[in-house]
Amino acid sequence: MDIALSKEDPAKLKADVLIYATTEDELKVVDTRFEKVLSNVVGSGDFTGEFGKLHMLYPKGIIGSERLLLLGLGKQKELDLERIRRAFATAVQSLSGFSVKSIAVHYLRPRGSEIVDSDIITCILEGLMLGNYRFSKYMTELKEKVKIDLHKVIIVGRAWKNIHQLEEVAEQVGIVCENVNFTRDLVNESGNITHPGMLENLTKHFASKHGFKLKVLHKDELTKLGLNLLLAVGRGSVYEPRLIIIEYNGDPKSREKIALVGKGITFDSGGLNLKPSGHIETMRLDMAGAATCLGVLRTAEQLRLRKNLVAILPTCENMIGPDAYKPGDIIKSYSGKTVEIANTDAEGRLVLADAITYAKKYYGPKIILDYATLTGSVVGTFGTFVTGLFTNDETLAEKIFSSGQRTFERVWRLPLYEEYREEIKSDIADLKNCTEDRYAGAITAAAFLEAFVDKTRWAHFDIAGSAWFEKQKFYIPKGGTGAGVRLTIELLKNL
Numbered sequence: 001m002d003i004a005l006s007k008e009d010p011a012k013l014k015a016d017v018l019i020y021a022t023t024e025d026e027l028k029v030v031d032t033r034f035e036k037v038l039s040n041v042v043g044s045g046d047f048t049g050e051f052g053k054l055h056m057l058y059p060k061g062i063i064g065s066e067r068l069l070l071l072g073l074g075k076q077k078e079l080d081l082e083r084i085r086r087a088f089a090t091a092v093q094s095l096s097g098f099s100v101k102s103i104a105v106h107y108l109r110p111r112g113s114e115i116v117d118s119d120i121i122t123c124i125l126e127g128l129m130l131g132n133y134r135f136s137k138y139m140t141e142l143k144e145k146v147k148i149d150l151h152k153v154i155i156v157g158r159a160w161k162n163i164h165q166l167e168e169v170a171e172q173v174g175i176v177c178e179n180v181n182f183t184r185d186l187v188n189e190s191g192n193i194t195h196p197g198m199l200e201n202l203t204k205h206f207a208s209k210h211g212f213k214l215k216v217l218h219k220d221e222l223t224k225l226g227l228n229l230l231l232a233v234g235r236g237s238v239y240e241p242r243l244i245i246i247e248y249n250g251d252p253k254s255r256e257k258i259a260l261v262g263k264g265i266t267f268d269s270g271g272l273n274l275k276p277s278g279h280i281e282t283m284r285l286d287m288a289g290a291a292t293c294l295g296v297l298r299t300a301e302q303l304r305l306r307k308n309l310v311a312i313l314p315t316c317e318n319m320i321g322p323d324a325y326k327p328g329d330i331i332k333s334y335s336g337k338t339v340e341i342a343n344t345d346a347e348g349r350l351v352l353a354d355a356i357t358y359a360k361k362y363y364g365p366k367i368i369l370d371y372a373t374l375t376g377s378v379v380g381t382f383g384t385f386v387t388g389l390f391t392n393d394e395t396l397a398e399k400i401f402s403s404g405q406r407t408f409e410r411v412w413r414l415p416l417y418e419e420y421r422e423e424i425k426s427d428i429a430d431l432k433n434c435t436e437d438r439y440a441g442a443i444t445a446a447a448f449l450e451a452f453v454d455k456t457r458w459a460h461f462d463i464a465g466s467a468w469f470e471k472q473k474f475y476i477p478k479g480g481t482g483a484g485v486r487l488t489i490e491l492l493k494n495l
């Protein structure tokens with residue numbers, strides 16, 4: 001998508017629609033260039049600038065654009081970055097079905113506002129680009145009607161002094177949003193299409209396109225090395241497991257690496273502890289952690305971030321089959337620790353444990369960040385609006401928290417106390433993969449991962465709630481949300 005900034009007179013711009021966004025406060029000081037079109041509407045009281053309210057006009061011959069869409073931003077004192085995202089998402093969604101390919105945006109920073117121009121531009125673009133998303137590839141009839149085919153956005157700011165810097169920001173936001181939508185697409189993709197081999201092919205395609213270093217370990221190598229937890233989880237499926245290792249080296253002078261580990265269960269049936277109806281239907285989402293890592297890696301490369309990243313993606317399908325792993329099995333992990341399988345549906349922590357060990361053995365990363373749709377428990381705790389955060393590092397906790405606030409991909413930290421570590425000790429092995437009572441399920445799952453991380457600086461994102469929405473909300477669509485991509489890019493810039 002083409003993104004441009006302009007200092008031109010917005011009335012002269014020729015776009016399919018010009019969005020005129022204004023707070024209630026500013027509506028009274030209507031821009032003189034629009035006076036002709038606006039005075040009647042404002043005078044009638046039909047448009048008051050109330051938050052999220054829209055009013056469409058067709059002022060042919062008066063302004064350069066085909067349509068003028070008035071967008072209310074509400075009270076100036078209540079305006080914040082999230083409200084800007086939400087308002088612009090509402091605006092773009094109101095256009096679905098229209099033949100609009102280009103949008104111009106007229107939005108003056110309110111006088112006295114503390115919000116800076118670069119943030120305003122960021123949130124306008126996020127609202128438009130993330131709000132205009134639908135997983136529509138399988139719709140044969142309504143495809144064109146459910147979103148607009150947006151090719152160009154021009155944002156106008158007549159008073160901008162540092163337009164070149166702002167242009168750079170805008171370009172970066174465009175890249176980030178495209179990758180959030182890429183992550184959403186990958187999570188939403190049909191479960192009969194997504195399997196470990198498909199993820200391998202996809203990463204091969206990126207590797208050759210973007211110059212990533214790629215290594216994919218197949219069943220025989222995994223067996224030779226002893227990634228037995230990953231192998232065990234994958235044994236019930238016709239598709240063989242893979243460990244996908246993909247590197248972006250944006251800072252070749254440094255030897256420091258950050259490992260991104262992503263849960264890549266392409267379908268989680270629960271295994272022999274089969275999930276019941278009502279819980280199984282959406283389980284193609286269980287590779288969202290891996291999808292987030294890929295989204296982050298692609299963004300980092302396109303932004304040329306000066307960081308060395310290695311994404312380690314354990315991927316397999318948790319199914320039932322003659323050779324499926326069973327409750328009561330004891331399996332020796334890649335780390336050497338033995339694990340009692342208390343429940344085959346607690347598979348995410350198993351594949352992550354081996355991937356974390358691999359990350360440590362081969363890359364000795366400075367930091368490990370892992371992303372996983374790990375527990376139903378975190379959904380019970382936070383619902384879908386907050387990601388569960390676990391970390392053994394205070395500085396990391398603070399940086400992640402503030403990145404979450406800035407991007408509105410909010411996280412909340414849960415504790416890793418000694419008592420929880422006790423809970424996952426087994427009578428017949430070193431560890432068990434879940435407790436009988438399931439109390440504090442998100443925490444005991446994280447404590448299990450911690451046993452494999454040991455002393456490395458680490459953060460675990462339980463995105464089981466935030467990676468998937470049951471219904472669309474503002475700029476977050478129903479289905480895969482792309483959770484974690486924007487937060488992580490913001491975090492990486494500050495690490």
Ligand code: BES
Nearest residue numbers: 343345346347373374375376377434464
């Ligand atoms: N993939 C699920 C977690 C999940 C639940 C993700 C709901 C998204 C929405 C995970 O593998 C799982 O099944 N966890 C179990 C663990 C339990 C058996 C200890 C859970 O949370 O119920």
Ligand code: ZN
Nearest residue numbers: 268345346347
């Ligand atoms: Zn499961």
Ligand code: ZN
Nearest residue numbers: 265268286348
């Ligand atoms: Zn799972």
